[in-house]
Amino acid sequence: MELNWSTFFLEIINFLILVWILKHFFYKPVLDVITRRRMEIEKTLNDAKVLHDDAETLQEQYKNRLGVWEQERLTAQAALKEEIEAERTRQMEALQITLKKEREKAQAIEQHQLEVCRQQAEETALAQGAQFAAHLLTAAAGPELERHLSDLFIQELAALSPKQTEALRAAGSKAPDRIQISSAYVLDDTARQLLEQSLSTTLGINGPFHYTQDKALIAGLRINVGAWALRANLQDELKSFVDFAHDG
Amino acid sequence: MENSGITADILFQLGPLQISNTIVTTWAIIAATGLISWLITRGLQREPGRIQTAAEGVVNGIEEAIHEVAPEHTRQLLPFIGTLWLFLIIANLSGLIPGVHSPTRDLSATSALAILVFLSVHWFGIRTQGLKAYLHHYLRPSPILLPFHIISEITRTIALAVRLFGNIMSLEMTALLILLVAGFLAPIPILMLHIIEALVQAYIFGMLALIYVAGGIQSQQVTQQKQKEKNEE
Secondary structure, eight states: OOOOOOHHHHHHHHHHHHHHHHHHIIIHHHHHHHHHHHHHHHHHHHHHHHHHHHHHHHHHHHHHHHHHHHHHHHHHHHHHHHHHHHHHHHHHHHHHHHHHHHHHHHHHHHHHHHHHHHHHHHHHHHHHHHHHHHHHHHHHHOHHHHHHHHHHHHHHHHHHOOOHHHHHHHHHHHOTTOOEESSSOOOOOHHHHHHHHHHHHHHOOOOOOEEEEEEEOOOEEEEEEEEEEEEHHHHHHHHHHHHHHHHH | OTOSSSOEEEEEEETTEEEEEEHHHHHHHHHHHHHHHHHHHTOOOOOOOOHHHHHHHHHHHHHHHHHOOGGGHHHHHHHHHHHHHHHHHHHHHGGGSSTOOOOOGGGHHHHHHHHHHHHHHHHHHHHOOOOHHHHHHGGGGGGGGGGHHHHHHHHHHHHHHHHHHHHHHHHHHHHHHHHHOOSSSTHHHHHHHHHHHHHHHHHHHHHHHHHHHHHHHHHHHHHHHHHHHHHHO
16 A cells, blocks of 8 residues: 555656547547537527528418408408499499380380371271261262252351462462362252352452362362362361371 | 555656556556547547447536536536546456456555546636635635635545545455455456446546535635625625
8 A cells, every 4th residue: 555656646647648638539529529410400400490480470471461361352352242232233223224215115115006006096987987977978968968068168268268368369360261160969050150159259260160070079069279179078078087087 | 466466566667767557557548548539539420320429428428417516617627527437437447357457456546546636626726716716715614614624625635545546456355365265257246346336436536526626616606606696685
């Protein structure tokens, strides 16, 4: 158990040398490798964290964007709905107007058709009435009726307005030789004198008068003075009914 | 190798220095350790192999043990404390090799290591705190305790040296005696005990050194921390 000073001092030096050797050839390289690896791991972790944070940020952004998109979609949907509703209302209004017009048009057409039908029926009725009256009056007509009609003509001629009288006078003065008197029956001399006297007095026409018989008149007279025709017979009266129906 | 029981043999004289088998074994350990370290660390890679993993495990283990005691000075203490552990493990186990004596069964070697621990306590303490602040902690909590602090420093250093020396020397003596008295296979349990004891003694010596050094570093820091806390209150 002796203490050898050489061993003591050499052992101190040896140990210090060993500390130096291990420090430079063992601890330092190994610790450097460990530190490098830790730094790489930390860097990787930091990168991963950054990526994770970025991913979370992106996720948040996407969530927000999705929310915005959803909001925009709802807004657009509402706008579209409103637009559709407005368009529908507009179309409905246009349709209503069109329908109203069509209805009015249809009503007008119907009215017109009814009017046409009514008019046709009226015309038919008048024609039939005239035809019936013509048959009846043809059967009932005779010289007596014609004389009455002639008298009635003379009275009517006297009751003409001055304007009408003047027009007839002008027509008679332009064509004094074209005065034709048609009658259904042959007029006797008395009737002819009364008629000529009335025409001369009222219209200033003195003849010559051409008398013709026309059975189609049924009864009564027709006097042609130039372009004028004075009618006082049943045929023209019946015809005037039909014409009246045509004229409305 | 005549007196292979208690004292070391002087193998040769180098000037005024006597070279004992303790020194030669230590040189062999240093050479082997240095060579192995160089071989391991020359090809360190990012993806470690088995040997590199073992080396990193050793360094990490030492680092964590130091970190538990002195977390703020881990890297500073690692070379000294780590070398103590590694050297003592190898030195203690070297006695298992036939014809080789553990350097740590030589009181001169253990005393040298204990003296290094003693000096390193003051070295790290003064480096960390400064000379005045470090020396001031001997006067705390009362200047009356200064002699006891000094005695404590000396006795614990002696205890370090003698404990290691006594344990390793006794182990080797026991193994030698049993080998002489009993047959060829009888010392095997003792050799197993030698391995365990070698590891335990290396751990104890290194851990005590670490605690002493950390105590020297942190003695003033604790006081300053308490003072700081008091001021904050």
